[in-house]
Amino acid sequence: MSLPVTTQSIKPYTGEKARLVRAYDYLILVLALFLFIGSFHLHFALTVGDWDFWVDWKDRQWWPLVTPLMGITFPAAVQAVLWDKFRLPLGATLCVTALLIGTWITRIFAYHYWNFFPVNMVLPATMLPGALVLDAMLMLSNSLTITAIAGGSAFALLFYPSNWPIFALFHQPVEYANAQLTLADLFGFQYIRTGMPEYLRIIERGTLRTYGQYAAPLAAFCSALLCTLMYALWWYIGKWFATTRYLSKI
Amino acid sequence: MKIKITQWVYTLGLIILGFGGPVQTALAHGEKALEPFIRMRTIQWYDVAWSKQQFKVNEEVAVSGRFHVAEDWPVSVPKPEAAFLNVSTPGPVLIRTERWLNGKPWVNSVALQPGGDYEFKIVLKGRLPGRYHIHPFFNLKDAGQVMGPGAWLDISGNAGDFSNGVKTLNGEIVDMESVGLLNGIGWHLFWGxxxxxxxxxxxxxxxxxxxxxxxxxxxxxxxxxxxxxxxxxxxxxxxxxxxxxxxxxxxxxYPNAIPLQASLDRILPLPALVNAGQVDAEAIKAEYSVAKRAMVFTVRIDNRSDKPVRIGEFNTANVGFINPELPAVSSQAPATAAVLKLDDDTPVRPGETRTVTVTAQDASWEAEKLDGLINDADSRVGGLLFLYASEGGERYISSVSAAVIPKF
Structure with a gap:
């Protein structure tokens, strides 16, 4: 993964050049932040969608499988550019932070103020712990293979336990309508979503329940395996679509 | 350059002012968008009523009624193996606190049986003040939304007064409006x-x-x-x-945390209320006059009850056509009630079988976009025909359907 480099000593910029270079940094950073807020948020809304929108979609089976798998995409692509060309190990953290900024803006303004849902019903999940580990892993290993396998797995495996402190309390049981529900289920029943009937929720379907009743760890390990592949795929997507040809001319 | 910038600033200002201007609220729910044959031959609503239409935040209101699942369910529409009784609202301006089907509380989706009769009740609690147009409706899996009759609800009071306390099985009472919010924000801030x-x-x-x-x-x-x-x-x-x-x-x-619940409720239909057997009505032929906006049915009525009966109403897709000779009858208070004409309105005697021509003529066929039926792949009309005993006031309901022949 290391670039073919020729060792030579160059002096850092000083004076006006240094100021201009720093201004360029900030310009790119601000643009990148807005770009990732918009694009990663859109990608996430279209792929993870309801699993991240609603508290009563965050199940043990599909939520921890789908979310990291779709969430590792942009971080891998941006890491490919920022690490390969600049040795900046912040691609994953930058992407996930931008995603969360966009998500929180949407949840508060679109879901709460515009559509009247209580914010706790639409709390987003966090992937920041996994992103931090992914960045640190890439920096220390300087290896796509190790980062994809160990970092990608960690990204998936850390997802459910890092979010359980946020969402565990919504899984407290309540007795309602002669049935046992979670508080999260009750949100879905009480707070009316005209376009989302109960049967649309994708919860605990299929056969990912083969180890007794422990669905979440199995889903997380399945996600970890897929994330290693997804990471490598998106690393190359990032690499193919990025260029530093303009920097080379400076 | 300066002029151009000024022009851009003015344009931007106008756009921003435009957002601050008066905005007309959208009142429709797309209820006319669904193909007519689905609206007329799937869920057939009747007797829908609201307990009140003006109430305050935190007060409860109930909408109750009945529906018949049409026997002549369109072949192109998946059978209602998963159906969810919902309420069309502009967001959760009300919350749903109870829902009953045939006297049983239910929270999930349910499998409905074609030909089955059901009685429902939904209890809602005012959350945000305002004036809202609300329908009960069914989400039918893979078919769409079939709207019931709508009503205007006026909710007064202060949104800040709304409360929604729920007791968990652990005995803790939580406020659904805020439970877990600060905890969630705290963890996001920490990792952030x-x-x-x-x-x-x-x-x-x-x-x-x-x-x-x-x-x-x-x-x-x-x-x-x-x-x-x-x-x-x-x-x-x-x-x-x-x-x-x-x-x-x-x-x-949270040692007692449980997974999200996913199940389908099973609720059987009531004993037959529609097509119950004593008085049968069968549509033999239906013609739709495009120019007159009139559906003309040829209906054969077989009265096996011990009382003479008369046709009082034809109701389809929430449009009621009422026989003016029986003004007191109506299956609900439809927003659009039109006149039903009969070529022979004399009571059908006990034991008599009679063929009657029934004309449902009104602009509603066009206004409610039901006349598009003649251009559908499945151009069959359906609805509920209400007959009333001349003495005693008993009501007999038949779900009728027939292929439609357009008359241009």
Whole structure:
């Protein structure tokens, strides 16, 4: 993964050049932040969608499988550019932070103020712990293979336990309508979503329940395996679509 | 250049002012968008009524009624193996506190049986003040939304007064409006602070051009310092340790947490209310006059009851056509009630079988976009025909359907 480099000593910029270079940094950073807020948020809304929108979609089976798998995409692509060309190990953290900024803006303004849902019903999940580990892993290993396998797995495996402190309390049981529900289920029943009937929720379907009743760890390990592949795929997507040809001319 | 900028500023100002101007509320729910044959031959609503239409925040209101699942269910529409009785609202301006089907409370979707009769009740609680047009409706899996009759609800009071306390099985009472919110925000802030720290650690130094040049020059060891490596190692160890520790705390704190519930309710239909057998009505033929906007049915009535009966109403897709000779009858208070004409309105005697021509003529066929039926792939009309005993007031309901022949 290391670039073919020729060792030579160059002096850092000083004076006006240094100021201009720093201004360029900030310009790119601000643009990148807005770009990732918009694009990663859109990608996430279209792929993870309801699993991240609603508290009563965050199940043990599909939520921890789908979310990291779709969430590792942009971080891998941006890491490919920022690490390969600049040795900046912040691609994953930058992407996930931008995603969360966009998500929180949407949840508060679109879901709460515009559509009247209580914010706790639409709390987003966090992937920041996994992103931090992914960045640190890439920096220390300087290896796509190790980062994809160990970092990608960690990204998936850390997802459910890092979010359980946020969402565990919504899984407290309540007795309602002669049935046992979670508080999260009750949100879905009480707070009316005209376009989302109960049967649309994708919860605990299929056969990912083969180890007794422990669905979440199995889903997380399945996600970890897929994330290693997804990471490598998106690393190359990032690499193919990025260029530093303009920097080379400076 | 200056003029151009000024023009842009003025344009932007006008756009912003436009957003602040009067905005007309959208009142429709797309109820006319669904193909007519689905609206007329799937869920056939009747007797729908609201307990009240003006109430305050925190007060409850109930909508109740009946529906018949048409026997002549369109072949192109999947059978109602998963159906969800919903309420069309502009967001949760009300919350749904109870829902009953045939006297049983239910929270999930249910499998409906074609030909079945059901009685429902939904209890709603005012949450946000305002004036809203609300329908009960069915989400039918793979088919769409079939609207019931709508009503205007006026909710007064203060939104801040709304409360929604729920008792968990652990005995704790939680406020659904705020439970878990601060905890969630707190964890997002915590991880956000760590992420911000990591980002600032790198952003504080020269980034793109400088680092690119240095990397090209082979000065990688300058770009990643030993301190950077130390911090990365700390992140690599500390983050998983924190995650696993706080996860363990959460697991211990909520030992009775259960997975999200996913099931289908099973509720059987009521004893037959429609097509119950005593008085049968069968549509033999239906013609739709495009020019007159009139559906003309030829209906054969077989009265096996012991009382003479008369046709009182034909109701389809929430449009009621009422026989003016029986003004007191109506299956509901439809927003659009039109006149039903009969060529022979004399009572059908007990034991008599009679063929009657029934004309349902009104602009509603067009206004409710039901006349599009003649252009559908499945151009069959359906609805409920209400017959009333001349003495005693008993009501007999038949679900009728027939292929439609357009008359241009």
């Amino acid at each position: 602070a760590l992420a911000t720290g990591w980002l600032l650690w790198w952003v504080r130094r020269p980034l793109f051009i400088s680092r690119y040049r240095m990397l090209q020059a082979g000065m990688e060891e300058v770009l990643i310092t030993p301190t950077d490596r130390l911090i990365a190692k700390a992140v690599l160890v500390a983050v998983p340790v924190i995650v696993l520790a706080v996860n363990a705390v959460a697991v211990n704190r």
